Amino acid sequence: MNVSANVENGVTHAEPKIVAQKVQVYYGDKHAIKDVDIKIQPRSVTAFIGPSGCGKSTFLRTLNRMNDTIDICRVEGDILIDGENIYDPKVDPVQLRAKVGMVFQKPNPFPKSIYENVAYGPRIHGLTRNKAELDEVVSASLQKAGLWNEVKDRLDGPGTGLSGGQQQRLCIARAIAVSPEVILMDEPCSALDPIATAKVEELIDELRANFTIVIVTHSMQQAARVSQRTAFFHLGNLVEEGATQDIFTNPQDKRTQDYITGRFG
Numbered sequence: 425m426n427v428s429a430n431v432e433n434g435v436t437h438a439e440p441k442i443v444a445q446k447v448q449v450y451y452g453d454k455h456a457i458k459d460v461d462i463k464i465q466p467r468s469v470t471a472f473i474g475p476s477g478c479g480k481s482t483f484l485r486t487l488n489r490m491n492d493t494i495d496i497c498r499v500e501g502d503i504l505i506d507g508e509n510i511y512d513p514k515v516d517p518v519q520l521r522a523k524v525g526m527v528f529q530k531p532n533p534f535p536k537s538i539y540e541n542v543a544y545g546p547r548i549h550g551l552t553r554n555k556a557e558l559d560e561v562v563s564a565s566l567q568k569a570g571l572w573n574e575v576k577d578r579l580d581g582p583g584t585g586l587s588g589g590q591q592q593r594l595c596i597a598r599a600i601a602v603s604p605e606v607i608l609m610d611e612p613c614s615a616l617d618p619i620a621t622a623k624v625e626e627l628i629d630e631l632r633a634n635f636t637i638v639i640v641t642h643s644m645q646q647a648a649r650v651s652q653r654t655a656f657f658h659l660g661n662l663v664e665e666g667a668t669q670d671i672f673t674n675p676q677d678k679r680t681q682d683y684i685t686g687r688f689g
């Protein structure tokens with residue numbers, strides 16, 4: 425673990441987990457992310473907010489090179505995780521995505537059993553030596569995702585047979601199973617009802633003890649509830665980033681002010 429720290433305005437910060445410098449993203453000619461610089465703190469939740477189309481998902485995907493899978497997409501600038509440039513040609517994107525996991529808007533369990541959904545990652549990455557160890561990882565991941573009690577008697581049942589909120593927690597268990605360090609979540613609650621949303625939010629709050637979490641959300645209440653830091657994007661620019669409470673009570677930029685007071689978006 426990196427224990428070095430720096431001091432800013434009398435507040436001690438841990439070394440950032442992720443540092444993005446001068447990041448540009450293009451889809452063909454379209455300049456979707458413009459010159460974004462941001463530092464993301466470890467073991468905390470950072471929320472990305474902003475109007476539809478401002479680039480939240482695009483920027484989130486730069487953090488584990490998911491944009492590599494989009495043909496017309498081009499990324500420039502540097503993204504360092506623990507000081508390592510993840511766009512360096514020697515970085516294997518598959519390994520990177522194990523370290524930087526992702527949970528999507530629509531729960532997307534594999535068409536496999538609950539057990540196999542969670543076991544898949546550890547198996548392809550060779551993280552366990554035998555069935556007993558794999559069983560242990562599956563149950564620990566489901567427990568961390570707050571789903572174990574609901575599924576322990578039906579591990580062989582299909583993942584797609586769960587409710588939407590359970591499926592999303594299964595996807596979180598699947599992400600956790602490969603022991604990632606960072607979890608990216610793109611509107612993970614937007615397909616869930618308020619009760620399932622509350623469960624996932626509670627889970628996010630617990631997970632931040634061990635993971636660095638970045639969550640895209642359209643709900644300012646959700647950002648306020650779950651995040652410690654908030655970044656506001658507008659037309660491909662990162663307008664401002666700061667402590668969530670400051671962004672919501674004392675934004676520095678008029679565009680942030682307009683957005684959080686509901687004037688656009």
Ligand SMILES: Nc1ncnc2c1ncn2[C@@H]1O[C@H](COP(=O)(O)OP(=O)(O)OP(=O)(O)O)[C@@H](O)[C@H]1O
Nearest residue numbers: 451454456474475476477478479480481482483494
């Ligand atoms: N695969 C793609 N091909 C071409 N353009 C894209 C692609 N994905 C996103 N864009 C464009 O990039 C810009 C940013 O899109 P992005 O999906 O990142 O926005 P967003 O902030 O996540 O929006 P939303 O809140 O609606 O999800 C938009 O103008 C969008 O049309």
Ligand SMILES: [Mg+2]
Nearest residue numbers: 480481482640
């Ligand atoms: Mg999006």
